[in-house]
Amino acid sequence: MAAAADQRWRSEIASDMVSTPLLQRVPKAAVGRLVSLGRVRQYRRGTYIFYQGDPSEQVFFLWKGRVQTMSLSLSGHRQLHTTLEPGQFFGELGVLGDQPRTATAFVVEEAAVWVASADVFVEFLGHHFEAARALLRGLARQIQAHESFVEDLLFLDLKGRVAKRLLQLVSPSLDELPPDGTIVPSVVTHADLASLCGGSRENVTRILSEFQRRGLVARDGHRYLLRNVAGLGRMAGL
Numbered sequence: 001m002a003a004a005a006d007q008r009w010r011s012e013i014a015s016d017m018v019s020t021p022l023l024q025r026v027p028k029a030a031v032g033r034l035v036s037l038g039r040v041r042q043y044r045r046g047t048y049i050f051y052q053g054d055p056s057e058q059v060f061f062l063w064k065g066r067v068q069t070m071s072l073s074l075s076g077h078r079q080l081h082t083t084l085e086p087g088q089f090f091g092e093l094g095v096l097g098d099q100p101r102t103a104t105a106f107v108v109e110e111a112a113v114w115v116a117s118a119d120v121f122v123e124f125l126g127h128h129f130e131a132a133r134a135l136l137r138g139l140a141r142q143i144q145a146h147e148s149f150v151e152d153l154l155f156l157d158l159k160g161r162v163a164k165r166l167l168q169l170v171s172p173s174l175d176e177l178p179p180d181g182t183i184v185p186s187v188v189t190h191a192d193l194a195s196l197c198g199g200s201r202e203n204v205t206r207i208l209s210e211f212q213r214r215g216l217v218a219r220d221g222h223r224y225l226l227r228n229v230a231g232l233g234r235m236a237g238l
Helices: 002-018 028-036 092-097 118-127 129-155 158-168 190-197 201-213 229-235
Strands: 039-043 048-050 058-072 078-084 088-090 104-117 217-220 223-226
Touching: 002 028, 002 058, 028 118, 048 058, 058 092, 058 118, 078 190, 092 118, 092 129, 104 118, 118 129, 158 190, 158 201, 158 223, 158 229, 190 201, 201 217
Parallel strands: none
Antiparallel strands: 039 104, 048 104, 058 078, 058 088, 058 104, 217 223
């Protein structure tokens, strides 16, 4: 029974990995071998997977649950990087650069995570150029996102940055805006959005209230619904 269960989770994780941008061009058999070289860990809500400054000794794949990555400045300011949903790798760029973790990974919803050693992952990349190239594309996109954030701080006011971040939560590239009525997939708090926009929670709360009064956004339970995407786009300078 244990062997059958073990094979089942390996098969499910391999199937999820094959659909990721990182491994979509890698043969399924090779992805299956990679999965077999790792293991699954269970994390309770409110626990930490790794901390900023830790050595980058492992690569992770979020199979179930939700995880946030964040960093702290020397002054203690919390900067949210992203909220990870199932089917995403994380921690791989630190392994690639052989650098300490630049962020902390925090479990916001009970999670099952596939974990493999850095050596296993690097050896896999050495045998599969398609995956290495995809990883480099991901790194380039991350650098571009950081440059875009700096430009937003320089050229957009806080209202524009809030509007842009809401759109990016449903359409990261902004190449094609979503239709009206799209729901932000993750539960994003005012503090999270403030961190993403480089503003204070109080100011972001006032802006979101104004957006609701103007019919730009609405609440759908604990999540935001984008009612007027074109209006948000204009505020974001798109």
